[in-house]
Amino acid sequence: MAEEVILLDFWSSPFGMRVRIALAEKGVKYEYREEDLRNKSPLLLQMNPVHKKIPVLIHNGKPICESLIAVQYVDEVWKDKSPLLPSDPYLRAQARFWADFIDKKIYDIGRKIWTTKGDEQEAAKKEFIEALKLLEGELGNKPYFGGESMGYVDVALIPFYSWFYAYETCGNFSIEPECPVLIAWAKRCLQKESVSKSLPDPQKVYEFVLVLKKKFGIE
Amino acid sequence: MAEIELHGTWPSPYSYRVLWALKLKGIPYEYVEEDLFNKSPLLLQYNPVYKKIPVLVHGGKPICESVIILQYLDETWPQNPLLPSDPYERAVARFWIKFIEDKGPSVWVVHRTSGEEQEKAVKDTLEMLKTIEEQALGGKKYFGGDKIGMVDIAYGVIAHWLEVVEEVVGIKMLEPYKFPRLHAWTKNFKEAPIIVDNLPDRDEMLVYFKQAREKLLASA
Numbered sequence: 001m002a003e004e005v006i007l008l009d010f011w012s013s014p015f016g017m018r019v020r021i022a023l024a025e026k027g028v029k030y031e032y033r034e035e036d037l038r039n040k041s042p043l044l045l046q047m048n049p050v051h052k053k054i055p056v057l058i059h060n061g062k063p064i065c066e067s068l069i070a071v072q073y074v075d076e077v078w079k080d081k082s083p084l085l086p087s088d089p090y091l092r093a094q095a096r097f098w099a100d101f102i103d104k105k106i107y108d109i110g111r112k113i114w115t116t117k118g119d120e121q122e123a124a125k126k127e128f129i130e131a132l133k134l135l136e137g138e139l140g141n142k143p144y145f146g147g148e149s150m151g152y153v154d155v156a157l158i159p160f161y162s163w164f165y166a167y168e169t170c171g172n173f174s175i176e177p178e179c180p181v182l183i184a185w186a187k188r189c190l191q192k193e194s195v196s197k198s199l200p201d202p203q204k205v206y207e208f209v210l211v212l213k214k215k216f217g218i219e
Numbered sequence: 220m221a222e223i224e225l226h227g228t229w230p231s232p233y234s235y236r237v238l239w240a241l242k243l244k245g246i247p248y249e250y251v252e253e254d255l256f257n258k259s260p261l262l263l264q265y266n267p268v269y270k271k272i273p274v275l276v277h278g279g280k281p282i283c284e285s286v287i288i289l290q291y292l293d294e295t296w297p298q299n300p301l302l303p304s305d306p307y308e309r310a311v312a313r314f315w316i317k318f319i320e321d322k323g324p325s326v327w328v329v330h331r332t333s334g335e336e337q338e339k340a341v342k343d344t345l346e347m348l349k350t351i352e353e354q355a356l357g358g359k360k361y362f363g364g365d366k367i368g369m370v371d372i373a374y375g376v377i378a379h380w381l382e383v384v385e386e387v388v389g390i391k392m393l394e395p396y397k398f399p400r401l402h403a404w405t406k407n408f409k410e411a412p413i414i415v416d417n418l419p420d421r422d423e424m425l426v427y428f429k430q431a432r433e434k435l436l437a438s439a
Binding site: 076 | 287290291313317318354
């Protein structure tokens with residue numbers, strides 16, 4: 001049976017990285033297509049008419065939009081390898097809760113760190129560290145959020161690690177002294193090829209942020 | 220201690236999502252009304268991250284966030300399934316549930332604001348309704364097809380709470396001629412078995428949401 005899997009994505013998107021990691025964990029062969037977000041392809045507009053955003057996973061011509069929905073879809077379709085969600089319904093609910101927490105907090109607060117300054121930036125930095133500390137609490141002394149192997153929450157969070165250097169440099173602060181356990185977890189994840197091949201170089205992300213700041217007129 | 224407890228508040232559409240799912244699946248439960256102005260120590264213990272309702276407690280273990288609770292119920296009690304069995308159709312259902320989670324709050328902004336801020340929220344709400352009308356429902360009776368599913372449950376706020384907000388603020392948004400499919404769905408949903416017997420009283424809601432608006436505007 002011929003499987004056609006295409007991922008419409010943008011190199012620095014943490015949401016796109018989630019789907020890359022999930023596909024790699026499952027050993028799925030797919031075609032990666034880089035979108036120009038200032039000039040979105042007709043295919044993207046057709047496959048995600050509601051939001052017109054990446055990532056979009058296209059499986060045999062049918063689109064799946066929203067990164068965590070795509071990750072769950074990949075987990076359910078290619079279920080014979082590397083399960084990402086636990087099989088127990090209560091543990092699944094906990095995993096979904098923390099992935100949802102990451103969605104609600106990390107991207108928006110992180111964005112505030114590089115788009116604001118002064119009091120607003122200080123407040124964002126504080127909120128960001130608080131959110132990371134809550135996640136550290138959830139990790140506990142497990143090697144991964146998923147337990148002995150990477151799971152749904154690991155996949156949801158690890159892409160943001162590629163943005164930490166940009167947040168730290170723009171915000172003039174350091175995350176590791178506040179959240180050493182989380183940084184150790186991140187480095188552990190990066191040992192895995194599915195992660196290291198899916199995340200961009202943090203230096204490149206920082207340079208991209210500088211370009212965006214200039215474009216939006218943020219000092 | 221009851222096996223299943225639902226901690227909620229009577230005017231909350233999020234509370235009702237869980238209640239509907241419990242009743243549709245015939246799951247016995249005990250309901251605990253929470254006072255949001257005086258949150259119980261138990262609620263704060265069960266939901267330390269957000270301190271919100273609804274919380275489902277099963278055998279002493281809490282599950283928070285209404286959509287997560289719905290999926291937990293569907294996976295633990297598979298009778299009368301609320302999500303499709305096909306993975307692609309499940310992804311589509313999850314997409315529309317996320318859509319109302321992301322865009323639905325504009326209704327509450329309409330409720331608690333005035334002037335320009337309210338005008339923008341009304342615009343956002345109309346855009347949301349247009350997308351649902353044109354892309355989510357198709358020609359089906361319910362979002363779930365012939366039977367109510369998780370998407371219908373998630374959209375319950377549009378069926379029963381939107382009209383209350385409309386009356387409180389005096390702005391009609393879901394006009395039948397503009398949104399015929401969605402309007403038909405709201406009637407079908409409210410007349411469906413189980414749902415029809417489990418809707419908060421409209422007059423009581425009008426009083427509650429009118430008072431809430433006055434309080435929120437005063438403190439803004």
